[in-house]
Amino acid sequence: MAGKRRPLERLPPSARTSSELYINGRRMASSGRPASTEQEYRAENLPYTATFMADEQRTIELVIQVANYSDPRSGGLVRSLRFGTDEAIYRERQLSLATQYLIAAALIMQAAYLIIFFMIERKQFWLYFALVILSYTTIMLNSSDDKLLHQWLQISYAWGYKILCLSLTVLMYSLLRITIDQMAAAWRVPVRRVYSVLAVIGIAASIALPPQSSDALQYAIFLCAAPVILILTVSALRKSVRGITNSLLQFLAFLAFANQIFWWLLLIYTGTKTMSYPFDLILAMILLSSIWIKRYYVMYTEQRELAAKLEEINRRKDEFLANTSHELRNPLHGMISMSQVVLKREREIISDTSIHELDTILKVGRRMSLMLHDLLDTERLKDNSLRLQLTGVALQPVVNGVIDMVRFIADGKPIILKNQVSEEFPNILADENRLIQILFNLLHNAVKFTHQGEIVVGAHTEKNRAVITVSDTGVGIDKEILLRIFEPYEQAAINGYKGGFGLGLSICKQLVEIHGGSIEVHSVPNQGSRFIFTMALEHGVEAKGAGAQTAFASLVSVQKANQEYGKPIDYVPTINAETVQAQPTARNMTGRPRILAVDDDSLNLKVLVSLLSVDAYEVTTVTSGDDALAMLLKQSWDLVITDIMMPRMTGYELTRRIRERYTMSDLPVLVLTARTRPEDIEQGFLAGANDYVTKPVNARELRVRVQALTELTGSSRERIRMEVAWLQAQIEPHFFFNTLNSIAALHAVDPGQMLLLIEHLANYLREKFKFQSVGDLVSLRDELKLVRSYLFIEQTRFDWLRVEWEIEEEGLELRIPPYSIQPLVENAIRHGLIRRRENATVRIKIAKQEDGVVISVIDNGIGMEKEKADVLLKSGAGQGIALRNIDLRLNRLYGAGLNIVSEPGVGTTVSFKI
Template structure:
């Protein structure tokens, strides 16, 4: 923070403190009143005596070395030897070289109004060092015992208030006898006495005491929460020193107001010692607090001498008598000022150089020092006012504000760091998962190639080479387990683990796992023992997951054991099976047992510390067991072995029948999954081979190796595979050829598999052209992104050939089923029309038989052609020659022309030499629709035009009429599949078949009262 700004803030702050102080002084200063003169205080005719208390300041009559009031004797009022002395003030005995030691009597005559029975009071805050109060020659109160010598004298200086009732009207004779043999600095009436009627005096005294008490309670609350923070936090000594410093402030406040000694009447000697010790301790704790708060700004060479001075001063205070301690009090006040000045300097530098929030600490210290300076001013100038607590309160508020600001700043930093650590942790997990995914593909290739070489060349290569290859396979499998653990942990974090429990034999699973792990025990004298009886009750668990749990625990036991025995045992307890894996290995450190199930944690196991593994197996086991509702525990002794025990619920009779058809849900047991898929896949392949038509596949991947794998997988009948290395090439091939399915990799440059799928879905629906995505990730968000883009299914890399073929066959079967449904729907629609159409045609034939036999013969021939072509189309598969479709239309129009005559005018506009294939019953229903719903709606009829134009690679087919036409709303509903209207179902069927084959459907333009044009495009030759 700039220096000028700091100076400005401090100046404004001091100005505010000064204003508050003077406002308080103005509000609670004793009102102007008569003062004592020549030993007389005249309060007659002073009306404010009934509303407020006053001070008895002024000239009192003083009798040095005389105690006027004697017990059991008349008062002594010598004619000579008295003098007038200013009260309050220190007495000095002239004949004893200004000594404060001695005794004497103060006398004051107070003149009041002529009213009897009033109760008055006197407040005596500080009389050094013992006193007795007499009113009208009667003893009414005392503090200590004044005496003519030290033997007769008993010191006690505490504030007290005494009350009396005036029996004789008009005058109060007040005598205060004082003795002092302990205080070398002050003697006599040191502070102003308060006088007044009982009620005003009680009010003013009570207010002054309550102000001090409230202030001290507030201070102590700050001390308490600081001490609690020290205890429950990280034992930051700043809070400890701060709380002790506040306790010293509270002691100083109570001592200054003499309240502490009123509550706890210490011996006079100890009261002085407590006062000095509070001063010394306050300075010490202040300096230690600043040292802890700003260690860079406070050098040790300044702190150590001061601490030494404080220690010596405390010892001196404890052992010296009160008279010497009183003399040293001024020195101790200077000692306290040293850390105050250092603190202001340090806070100023830290606020201007380091942290601008330190300005709060600077203001707090300034406020506390400001209060101390005013205390000195009040004592020197003998200003009578109620204690002002707000300077110190403001100091506490500044301290508290600083701590809260630091707390929220630290909290914000912690939250930021937490977010950063969480992001770093997520990046770490993502990195590990990515590495695991990327390593699995080449690792599987290495294992497959190695296994193939071993099986193929086992008889031709040396035995040592075979053993090396088998070792390579073993190491690769161990690495594969490690990668599976990484992927499994990611699935747990994303809550993508599902279990399918059923009755499972623990004995059988344990036996199978031990057989798998025997290769790890080579070179070790370890026995794998299955102590679970064969008739042990089945447990209710997911068999694949139980296999995984036992494998990880046994793998862990074998890895950390050199010899001895690794055993599996189980027993039943209250409906649960408790399964234990015990080993004689190196054991686990006791302090590590609580962390052994945390991810990425590995125990310190002596010489095996650097063995393979990253500490995921046990964490996965614990989560899998808890997913089944059980618990996983461990007990271990270092160098003696470990026992891992987990619980699983026993299978009830209703669940003991094995569910052999349930498939694994995750890749945890790849062998079981592959076997299930191989069975289904072989059946699908046989079915597919029975079909007459091949499956045309377009594979899209930027990795040539993956494309080679796909080509190899689909190299045999009934598959026909083509490849593209990017999305743009795939889209260009999409328009030129007809495909049964698209297989696309998700991660490709320029255009991802998701984008390619979106482009495909713009032309083809999900049933018209299936899309199968290949992804290296199996996360929910990746799968969801694929389905959102329009993919039908996905396969996770590394690909399993049987699984891939099965999914391709399922999707192509679905596509063909939809195509067959559309073809049958078209045939059904045509069948709905024929009876009505044929009946009308027969009526026309009957009518022509009576008037024109030649026309009747021609009509019969065209009807025969129409029926023959319709039957051929219903038996066709997918497409038919364009000329056959046009011939059907000609026959249909000839029949209608005979029926409607001049009402129907037909125009043919067909380019020469146009040849192609077309979905059957495509043009004829459109012509029928134009005639029935367009031309014949008009009484005078109209014209229908059939136009086929050659446009290079495509043929545009248009059916135009000048009939009724349609409005915009009807036009929008016509091809809307979700519309409830059913009048356009024939058009909808044609539109869907065209889109399935060519990616584009019907285009309809119409205007109400002017006619309709329906057009579509087909390729010249269908490949």
């Protein structure tokens, strides 16, 4: 070997557990720090190489110093040394490294692939299979000759053994979990529980125990896993013998994998040196990939079959919907045709009422036909064939109506619904019904996921388009759900809530898009959501009220009916109060109950008039809530019948406004609604309705309910009439006897004053016994006569009583309810002044204002606390019926009752406005 360069002596990694290499007396390489004492010793077992030349005597002196204080196995060299040229050793080492890199990369990629499978399908099989591969990869990189894991992570010798034991525990437990299904069903649960506990113990022991205990721990792991592995191997072999393809492939893959583990154990425990080769692992991967590919193919085939079945079911559903629509249209068309024939044939001999009602039947039938077309809206949206009835729509009243529609959904939640759309906001070009559908779905979604806070609808213009926002302070929406929230049938389970069919937002998106707009959503979890959609503005069209929009929609419906049936139909304009109502004086002559009907649909109003006129009711119709409130101020009514779904002011809001003025017995309200859910009906009763009737209206039911409610009004009025009669007849004996005593006393002292007193008493009694109807009015001049007579008598009795008058003569011909001032004056004297007497003054003031006349009775008596004044006019307050009766009559006639202002020690003012 003289004159030649001699590479490379390679120290095998099984020189336990630290070593130094000396060649010809020179220290060439080391791993760890061998020492004669444990304190100076440091364990490490990494591969190293050394290149050297022989000396002149052509000899090589090689000394290896080793030390082992950590490994329970025997120390020193386990395998023989390898010598060779540097090129040969280099090629062998590079081949070994490349093989390990290749295997590690393939295994890690396979594990990543399985983890992705697990994230998609959420099947634990894929997760445990990935853990098997990652555990084996860690063991291979940690235990091979090159110790790649130690070199990459710079881990210590002790942690190398801990990682090895941890990987073995995870490997064995994961193998058990992916093959446990092959066990008998009765054994699966107990075996899984036992081995889960053993796995936790193994992981804890791997971390806590020192390297000296690692061998015993590894044996314990193999011993615990052996029975299960044996059972699973036998089970897989049996299934493969029976010809189950997947089991056969699993068995072969298991054998290939077991072969690799066998050679690894042989390397570790016997010191036998073999070059790392991947053939068995490659075979295992090929077999497992074959299983997965077959599973994917079966899954793909099943999904295609399911997709085909779903498409068939969807097609049948569409066919059923279309067939149902056609089947309903056929008898409906027959009804319409027969009605047309009868109307044409009998027009000359039947009454005008019958002609009108037959014409109404025709209009209802045609309208029902149009409603049947709505059943196909979903299919039309899918086919992009839905036709819009575009017109200029005022956004603000539409938002008001939709907000009223969704209030019941809140179900007592502390939620504030705000409409921040300005009344001056320009009209948008849209189908009004579709716009309502969009807003309803968005607000319904907001209320559903908002537990407290506010929901706001706003709008602004941008680039000649309307930008409408619906924002809430609800639970918000996760980013993952945001990506698919507009997909059909998507039900987002947010904070445990899940419900509905998942079509609302999808339909919103499609309706907005066919209007030429766009919709988007922004949301932050636990902060709220904001839906924004755009629509075109209507240019050159003045803002239309709700009545104009309704009339336009009705005209479009009639035109569609003309196209469908080819028959000329007269357009029925919106009915106003003057169209079908009787004259205001009619009730005085006929005495029929007066009903005010409110609906934005003229056809519905005509049906109500036809149904109720035959029962001797006088029906007046209006088309909006504002018109209804105006009519209530003009006349007296026995019943209000209102539709719920009306633009600008809904039936709920109208009922609430009526209840601010009238009690439920003074003016009953009957609501008509097409919604039959308990929440909708409850909302009507909470607003103050007396009763409800669902659409389509049953004529007999409607008549019975109307009769009951009008009789209730009659009873209430009779009660008030009796109270007025009682006020007329009420003369306290004490007052009468005291007056007579005063007359007797004046007879001898002042006969002239006595005659005046007798005259005023006679006038007082005459006015008291003048029986007027509850609905009659008297002039203010006549009412003041009664008051003057009463005050003259009281001043004669009480010389300390002072009276002041502030009266404008221009208002004395004003008509007011009878007995509306004298009881107030009497109340002021009896309860305020008689306890004071010193400078006791009552003042009657009549002041004319721009919008009416204010009548006040003011005293400087003892007064009262505000709390007591607030309850005086309430039923059951225990203060008699005079004040409450006057307040009820004033409210009924003028929409406002008595106003009481009082302060203890200062006095009381009671006033009302005519």
